[in-house]
Structures are given as structure tokens and as C-alpha cells.
Amino acid sequence: MGLKRICGWIIRKKSIGRIIIIEVSSDSVKPSVLVLKEEREPELFKLGMEIDIGTALCFEGEEAPEQRSARGVEYIARKIEVYAKPIEPLPVDTMGKVPALLDTRIKYRWLLVRNPVEKAIFIIRNSLLNAAREYFSKNGFIEVQTPKIVAAGAEGGATLFKIQYFENDAYLSQSPQLFKQMLMAGFTRVYEITPYFRAEKYNTTRHLNESWGIDVEQGFINSVEDVLQTLENLITYIIEYVLKNNKEELEILGATLKKPSTPFKRLKFQEAVDILRSEGLEISETEDLSDYAEKKLGEIMAGKGYELYFIVGFPWASTGFYYMRDEDGVYTRKFDLDYSGLEIASGGQREHRYEKLLNALKEKGLNPENFSFYLEAFKYGMPPHGGFGLGVERLLMRMLNLENVREAILFVRDRTRLVP
Amino acid sequence: MGLKRICGWIIRKKSIGRIIIIEVSSDSVKPSVLVLKEEREPELFKLGMEIDIGTALCFEGEEAPEQRSARGVEYIARKIEVYAKPIEPLPVDTMGKVPALLDTRIKYRWLLVRNPVEKAIFIIRNSLLNAAREYFSKNGFIEVQTPKIVAAGAEGGATLFKIQYFENDAYLSQSPQLFKQMLMAGFTRVYEITPYFRAEKYNTTRHLNESWGIDVEQGFINSVEDVLQTLENLITYIIEYVLKNNKEELEILGATLKKPSTPFKRLKFQEAVDILRSEGLEISETEDLSDYAEKKLGEIMAGKGYELYFIVGFPWASTGFYYMRDEDGVYTRKFDLDYSGLEIASGGQREHRYEKLLNALKEKGLNPENFSFYLEAFKYGMPPHGGFGLGVERLLMRMLNLENVREAILFVRDRTRLVP
Structure with missing residues (x-):
């Protein structure tokens, strides 16, 4: 020895x-x-x-x-x-015999990671990111970094944190969306592991105001199916990697993670609406699903044996301006990936045609002038492309069956927490 | 085939x-x-x-x-x-025959990456990060993410971007310093690849207001030498990795990168002062070296055959509050790593003793109340620790012999640039 x-x-x-x-x-x-x-x-x-x-x-x-x-x-x-x-x-029991309230766990996370149960979560978080990078390396994606201080938000003003950037107003980036798309003018496949900043006022078990994401964009796609396939492969790769490398950690957490069955179900948005309506829920055909509806759908899908499933073809009225629309103009190539009733990723095929993109911006009531730096990138041979953002904490939360997304991040930024 | x-x-x-x-x-x-x-x-x-x-x-x-x-x-x-x-x-020549001004290159970077010379820089940037992660994985470091929205800055107020966080004032993180130190209460070795936000008003070839760093902290050290060794090994690993994996890219860039000779010279701050004074420069014994002095020192060190060299033992009057002081109280365990006259990393051994840290905060005129969340972590068995922050763009700039740090990042945030 x-x-x-x-x-x-x-x-x-x-x-x-x-x-x-x-x-x-x-x-x-x-x-x-x-x-x-x-x-x-x-x-x-x-x-x-x-x-x-x-x-x-x-x-x-x-x-x-x-x-x-x-x-x-x-x-x-x-x-x-x-x-x-x-x-x-010590203000907390680092052995974990005395159960601590979530609030205490968040406050003393840096101390409680001495406890095998807390430590296991962050060892697996590390594995999750290693797995993702290994997948990207093997599949020809290049890692990029895009700016977090931005002049315009990808998803509009309501959820932007404002910042004073010398003489100018600026915002914290909600997502690398606009920048990773611009890079499709020069790279065929990119990814970024990045913080997301969202000034959402929610105080739920699934929202953070500063979270981390795995962001992907790939060009020269033939349809949104290419993007669905990448995400499905990535998730499968991550889960298999953790199953292989983190047996002890999974055991300590009592997590029942298992290899997902593929292909993940592709459920049309309209089908989801029909299913939920048949259960008596009032569901709009033009709005995104509520957290409650997503959760309910998760239960129904679980009953049918689906843990991971895509919802595809969101209505244009519910999406960002940058998604490609179907011929009918009503539906788009936007999808979500849900994991047991929780949206863990969102993405789709983008509009790559300059004129259509310009019209989409206007139709959504946005001022094209604020996006001129972005629009410029669509003039010089922008191939069809698509991608997604995958929430690290939400994926980890589901993989480990955690009750609150705050358990999956070392330092929590939410409606009331700015320290530690 | x-x-x-x-x-x-x-x-x-x-x-x-x-x-x-x-x-x-x-x-x-x-x-x-x-x-x-x-x-x-x-x-x-x-x-x-x-x-x-x-x-x-x-x-x-x-x-x-x-x-x-x-x-x-x-x-x-x-x-x-x-x-x-x-x-x-196309507004620029993507073949690179017509040389573009830096301003144009920054504006159209997403398009110019079609040019092999521009593309080579970002392929090597990707390699640099892959190499770093591979080094950390092999050496027992766990990857962490710390918050970018913070209540207090590690280096004081002058260079903080202010942000409105719901009802509270908050700031963008200058560095993960305080958080990675707190994590030394529960992990033995951590690293983070992270954006740095600094509201410096400089407009030089070596400053960015949003840059990326490789941040490290390691516990249970016996002296600052353990940290110097980690940084030296990391830099050597990265350069050897790029030499091995990016022959074509280096060739296209005409870069003359070679394996650094180790150990890197450890030059005492006071020695650096003496050397510079002997060259006729007016140098303070209590302030950090100016960019000009660093550059001049780089020329002198080059003459002696040193490309990469540490400057160790910065005076307390010039450093952040968190560095460990020598017995004499005048000097600290802070070091810089310079690469041909450019500071590419900064770090040191930290003060891990609660009482001394509290006094250091006061002595630097900071209000301990603003740092109570941080001080708390030093009460429950905080081992001696140290670490560093390594600038990705600056390292890349020197490795590839680029003239301006703006050439090493896809989207530039500086005094005048908020788009693209």
C-alpha cells in the first residue's frame, strides 16, 4: 500500500x-x-x-x-x-447527523462541504462539467467566451440587471444567445460554460438570479432535429459519465440515477396542450407553459415511462424573436427539454435569413437599431444554425433528485441572497 | 482516404x-x-x-x-x-491579404475568424483552457463557480462596476478572491475559469474591462513556494500542450513559442527595485510597479535570459488586505508572474488567522462589517492557503506575441467598446 x-x-x-x-x-x-x-x-x-x-x-x-x-x-x-x-x-454539524434547514445550509455551504453528502453534490457538479467538455471536444465544438456586459438583452428588458458602464447604460447578459449566433458566421460549432444573470423576481425552488449554463450553437444544420440530437447525446453522455465515475457519491446521496432511454420523446407543443387540457387544466395555445403545467405534464409523462422529453414547436407568440418560424407563421422551431416536469434546457433552430430576422425583431416590438451589431452578422453568409442553453443547476437537481435548485450551487444569488 | x-x-x-x-x-x-x-x-x-x-x-x-x-x-x-x-x-478581407486596422478587426472578429490567422488565435485559446483543465484534473483540483454579483469587492471600490440588485446595491466581481478563500474551509484545492470585471479607466494595450482568468486556491500549504510551484507547473503544462497540439496554428501565426526553462526565476521585489533604480528609473519601495517599470524590467530580465519570472515579496503598503505579511510587517507573501515585461498572474499566500485578518482589514481602512460573511469562514479551522489569478488574454498575448491584448478575446469590452 x-x-x-x-x-x-x-x-x-x-x-x-x-x-x-x-x-x-x-x-x-x-x-x-x-x-x-x-x-x-x-x-x-x-x-x-x-x-x-x-x-x-x-x-x-x-x-x-x-x-x-x-x-x-x-x-x-x-x-x-x-x-x-x-x-x-462550529455553527453547523459537518457530519450531517443534525439535519440543517436549507437556509442554514446555504449560509454555511463552504463549511458544510466537509459533510460527505454536501461534498458529493459538488464533486458530481465537477464531473458534469468535465463530461460536457469531453463530449464537446470529441464532437468538434470549440469553447468560446462571450461578454457578460452587454448593450442589449437577448430576451428583452424586464429581466435585465442594469449596470453603469462608464458613460453608458449597460446590462448583465441573460444568455450568450446573440453572441454565439454571431459566431456562426465564422465557426461551425461553439460552446460556452457561462453564468446567466436574470433579474426575475420569482422566489421558487427552481429559480436562481445568477445560475450557470452550458450554451451551444451549431451551424450548417439541416433541421432542428440536428440540435435535438446534440442535446440528447450530451445529456446521455453526462449521465453515463457520472454513473461511471461517481458511484460512491451517488450512493452517499441515495440517488437513483440511471442511463436514460433514447431517443427522448419529441412531444409537440400542441400535443402537450391537448394532454394537459384533457386533465382539466386551462392552457393557452399561445403562451409558454407555466411551472405548474410543466410539473403536471411531468407527472403524466412519467406515467407513460418518459423521464426526459422534448417539447417541440412552441408558438411564435411565446418565444424570443430569433427563433425560426414554420411556414404557417404560428409555430416555431423552438423546443424545451424537460426532465421530470422541470425545464432544464431551451433551444431551437434560429432565423438565419437577414430580412426575416429584421421583420421578426420589429414584430416583437424591438428596435432594430439596438440590435444592429447583431444583425450585421447575418449579411455575409450566415448558415442555418441552432443551439440551446442547458441549466447546470437544474440538470444537477434532477440527476440527484434534489428538492431545491439552491442545493446545486455553492453560493446562492436569489431574491433575498446577496451574501455570502 | x-x-x-x-x-x-x-x-x-x-x-x-x-x-x-x-x-x-x-x-x-x-x-x-x-x-x-x-x-x-x-x-x-x-x-x-x-x-x-x-x-x-x-x-x-x-x-x-x-x-x-x-x-x-x-x-x-x-x-x-x-x-x-x-x-x-464582405466589409473585410477574410483571407487576410488586406491588413485590417485593430479597430476593424475587433468590430468584425466574428467574420474575420474565417481568416486562418485570426482563427488560429482562438483555436489556441481553446487549447490553453483545455490544457489548464487537464492539469487541474490530474492534480486533484476541483472546478467551482463563485458568484459574479457580489456585495463587496476584493480590491476596494474604485474599480467596481455598480449594479442594482433588487433593493440593494451590488457590484460585479473583480475576482473570485474572497469566495475561493472561503472554500478553503472545505476543499483542499479549487479552480475556476471566470470573467473578471474591472472598471479601470485605462486605455492601454494590456487592459480589458471584462477579461477571463484562471483562478486557483490551494490549502494546507507549507509556504508560498507551494503556490509558486503550482503556477510554474501550470504555465509549463499549458505551453507544452500548445506546442504539441497546435503546430499548424503556431506556424500560421509565425509564433516562436518554446518550452520555458524551469525553475522560473524568483526575483525579490526589493531586488527588482534595485535593478530598476540602477537603470535610472525612479521607483517607490512601497508601491506596485508601474506598467512602464514592468516593461523595463522585462527588457533587463530578457538580457539575462529570463522570459518568465516571479516577483516575490511585495510590500504590504502596495497589496490587498488578504495577503500574509512577513514577521517584519513590511513585506508580504504576494507575488506576480511576469512574462516578458507583462504581469500575467498575481497571487500569494493569504492570511488565514482570523485576528490578523481582521486587523489587516482595519489597517487598510476597510469596514469589517462589509466582510463579515468572509471573515466567518476563518473561524472553523482555516488551513494556511494561497493561490493566484492568471489572465487568459495576457498569457495568450505573450505566448503568441500579439501586440494588443484585444487580439486575444473574441468580443472586446474596454473604455469605449460595449458592442459588438
Whole structure:
């Protein structure tokens, strides 16, 4: 086995006669278990008496020949170095025995990640992003970064945070939409992992005012189906990657994640309306589905065996100006991807024809002058293209069966939280 | 060889009698060269007559048995599909024969990336980030995301963009500094790839108001040397990765990148001051080096054979409040990494002891109440830690010998640019 050096924090300490058992939360999701025997290592035993929960330490040790702890790998220590001791008793239980309220968990997330359950979530978040990048690398997408300080919002003014940019008014970017589209004039496939800023006043279990997204745009598509396929492949890749690389974390979380069955169901918006109406809901044919309707639809789809499903063909009256419309002018190539009743991604085929795009802007009551920098990109050989934005926290929330999207992000920005 | 399908834009077209040569800019940095012969493929030749520079197309073809073009791989086309044609003549030369002013290049970057020289920069930018992530994965760092909307700035008020966050005043994050430090209470090594927002009024070749950084923090360090080593290893890893994976791009850019010699020189701040004074410059012993001084130092260091060098031990009077001070109270564990006279990274060992940190805040004239969410994290076993922020654009600028940092980012946000 050899000697290992492991650093972390004491999350549990137990004395049984002349034995001290110390659990150290380190990089792996399961704690390292140090067994100190007065007889075997009297000096370390003495040190063990003096240190308590919250202490930051590194130890050198080797795996115990006999592994008796179900909670983690047991070590026989050769050396222990204390790096820091708490100056106050910990305000939360980092072992997770005392359940904390969500509010407390959000406030002390940086401390609670010592708890294997909290840590597991963020190890899997890391995996999710690694998986996504691996997928993009293998499929010829180039990573780009687009500006977060913008002169115009992709989705209109109501949900924009305003910012003073020297002499000018500016906004925080709601999505890379306009910029990733412009890049379709020079790259065939791009992606970005990016913060989204939305000044929505919602206070729900599924909304954040600053969240992270995986944004994709691909050119030279033949139909919106090419984009659906990319998203379906990406989600499948991510889930399979986590299933393969995060067995311990999934186990600790009690998550029942499984490989999704493909192809994901493509449900027409109008079909969704019909289904929901047949359940007695009042549903508009020209508006986006409400959170409640999405949730209800999730239950119905679950009953039919669908966990992940696309809703395709949203009505023009409900979408952003940049979606391509069908010939009839009523429906568009916009889709959502829902995961058990939660919208986790939104995308579609875009309007790439300059004249039609200009008319669409006007029809939506927007001033083309504010979008001239964007429109310019459609004049010089803009191929048919489409893409999507996928919410990292929402995907993680569903994969791990979390109750609140706030559990999936380290620092929460919502209607009432600006710190920590 | 078999049939390949390649999509892109025509950047060059030449007719020689009954032969048309079309260069298509696609995903690879070198264009694909289509040779259409009237005799061999009369239908495609006819189509070739009708399409011009800027056309977006896909072709299917096989590599020509005889490769005669020095500019790219030559193909014999079997099929050509036109996806879009320009509706106006292109405002810039995407082949790069007509040199464009920087202002024009920034305005039309999304179009000019069809030009192999511009495209090469962003392919290498993608590689740089891939390399960094690969390094972090191999070395036990977990990727995190910290908030960009914050209640307090890490570096004080003068360079903060203000934002209205519902009922509260808030700011755009200058750096993840405070948050990545808080995470040292629960993770041993973190990194983030993140936008930086700085309301600096500079208008120089080295400043952007929105730039991207690779931010690192690592705990359980024994001295600042551990952090220097991480940064040195990271830079070396990135450069070797690009040397290995981007030969064609480097060649097209005429970049003379080479493997840096290690260890990077560790130059004490006071030594730097002495060197610069001996050259006749007036240098303060308590202030950060000016851009001019950094540049001058770069020339001197180049003469001694140092391209990459650390400046270590900045005086307390010149640094942020969070750096650990030496016993003497005059100097700190803050360092910069300079690359040929340009500061590309800044970091150091932090003060992890609660009382000392509190005093440091006060001494810098900051109100501890504004930082209470941050101070809290230092009470419960905060190990010694340190880290750095590395500017992506500045590193890329030096690696590729670009003249202006604006050449290294797709969309520029500076003193005068808010669009595109």
C-alpha cells in the first residue's frame, strides 16, 4: 500500500477506552478513518486527545490491513500535522447527523462541504462539467467566451440587471444567445460554460438570479432535429459519465440515477396542450407553459415511462424573436427539454435569413437599431444554425433528485441572497 | 482516404481557364482547397462559377492524390451544398491579404475568424483552457463557480462596476478572491475559469474591462513556494500542450513559442527595485510597479535570459488586505508572474488567522462589517492557503506575441467598446 499523505478536517471523533477514532473529510467523498491506539502510537494518541471536530490537519499513514469502518477507508497513522484549529465551536454539524434547514445550509455551504453528502453534490457538479467538455471536444465544438456586459438583452428588458458602464447604460447578459449566433458566421460549432444573470423576481425552488449554463450553437444544420440530437447525446453522455465515475457519491446521496432511454420523446407543443387540457387544466395555445403545467405534464409523462422529453414547436407568440418560424407563421422551431416536469434546457433552430430576422425583431416590438451589431452578422453568409442553453443547476437537481435548485450551487444569488 | 464532409466559408476563389480553385475556411486552421475542373466535374464547375467569397457551403470530397497547394489540403469534390450566400459584399478581407486596422478587426472578429490567422488565435485559446483543465484534473483540483454579483469587492471600490440588485446595491466581481478563500474551509484545492470585471479607466494595450482568468486556491500549504510551484507547473503544462497540439496554428501565426526553462526565476521585489533604480528609473519601495517599470524590467530580465519570472515579496503598503505579511510587517507573501515585461498572474499566500485578518482589514481602512460573511469562514479551522489569478488574454498575448491584448478575446469590452 505504501504511505499516503491526506489533508482535511476532523468531522467526527470518538474515544473508546484507549482507542480514538477520528474521521477526516478530505478530497474523496468518504472520510478517512484514523484509528489511534494508546498502546500502538502513544504520541499520536496524546495528540488525538487534544484535537477536536473542525481541526484542519494532514496525516501520513497506510491503509489498515483490516478495514472495519463502513464509513470510509481506515488508516494507521504515522504522523499527524495540525494546520489550524477552530476558534469557535462550529455553527453547523459537518457530519450531517443534525439535519440543517436549507437556509442554514446555504449560509454555511463552504463549511458544510466537509459533510460527505454536501461534498458529493459538488464533486458530481465537477464531473458534469468535465463530461460536457469531453463530449464537446470529441464532437468538434470549440469553447468560446462571450461578454457578460452587454448593450442589449437577448430576451428583452424586464429581466435585465442594469449596470453603469462608464458613460453608458449597460446590462448583465441573460444568455450568450446573440453572441454565439454571431459566431456562426465564422465557426461551425461553439460552446460556452457561462453564468446567466436574470433579474426575475420569482422566489421558487427552481429559480436562481445568477445560475450557470452550458450554451451551444451549431451551424450548417439541416433541421432542428440536428440540435435535438446534440442535446440528447450530451445529456446521455453526462449521465453515463457520472454513473461511471461517481458511484460512491451517488450512493452517499441515495440517488437513483440511471442511463436514460433514447431517443427522448419529441412531444409537440400542441400535443402537450391537448394532454394537459384533457386533465382539466386551462392552457393557452399561445403562451409558454407555466411551472405548474410543466410539473403536471411531468407527472403524466412519467406515467407513460418518459423521464426526459422534448417539447417541440412552441408558438411564435411565446418565444424570443430569433427563433425560426414554420411556414404557417404560428409555430416555431423552438423546443424545451424537460426532465421530470422541470425545464432544464431551451433551444431551437434560429432565423438565419437577414430580412426575416429584421421583420421578426420589429414584430416583437424591438428596435432594430439596438440590435444592429447583431444583425450585421447575418449579411455575409450566415448558415442555418441552432443551439440551446442547458441549466447546470437544474440538470444537477434532477440527476440527484434534489428538492431545491439552491442545493446545486455553492453560493446562492436569489431574491433575498446577496451574501455570502 | 474515403469521403469527407467539410463545412465552411469561401475565403478565396480563383479561375484559371477551365479550372476553379476555391478555398474553404472550416474547423481546421488551414483552408480546404477545392479544385473544380470543367472537364472532370462539369456540374460542380458550373456551380463554382456562381458562388463567391463569403458563401457558406458543405462539400463532400476526397483528398486529392496529388497535393499541390501549400495553403491547405486539396480535395476533389463529389458534392457541394450551398447553405447561404452573402447579401452584401464582405466589409473585410477574410483571407487576410488586406491588413485590417485593430479597430476593424475587433468590430468584425466574428467574420474575420474565417481568416486562418485570426482563427488560429482562438483555436489556441481553446487549447490553453483545455490544457489548464487537464492539469487541474490530474492534480486533484476541483472546478467551482463563485458568484459574479457580489456585495463587496476584493480590491476596494474604485474599480467596481455598480449594479442594482433588487433593493440593494451590488457590484460585479473583480475576482473570485474572497469566495475561493472561503472554500478553503472545505476543499483542499479549487479552480475556476471566470470573467473578471474591472472598471479601470485605462486605455492601454494590456487592459480589458471584462477579461477571463484562471483562478486557483490551494490549502494546507507549507509556504508560498507551494503556490509558486503550482503556477510554474501550470504555465509549463499549458505551453507544452500548445506546442504539441497546435503546430499548424503556431506556424500560421509565425509564433516562436518554446518550452520555458524551469525553475522560473524568483526575483525579490526589493531586488527588482534595485535593478530598476540602477537603470535610472525612479521607483517607490512601497508601491506596485508601474506598467512602464514592468516593461523595463522585462527588457533587463530578457538580457539575462529570463522570459518568465516571479516577483516575490511585495510590500504590504502596495497589496490587498488578504495577503500574509512577513514577521517584519513590511513585506508580504504576494507575488506576480511576469512574462516578458507583462504581469500575467498575481497571487500569494493569504492570511488565514482570523485576528490578523481582521486587523489587516482595519489597517487598510476597510469596514469589517462589509466582510463579515468572509471573515466567518476563518473561524472553523482555516488551513494556511494561497493561490493566484492568471489572465487568459495576457498569457495568450505573450505566448503568441500579439501586440494588443484585444487580439486575444473574441468580443472586446474596454473604455469605449460595449458592442459588438
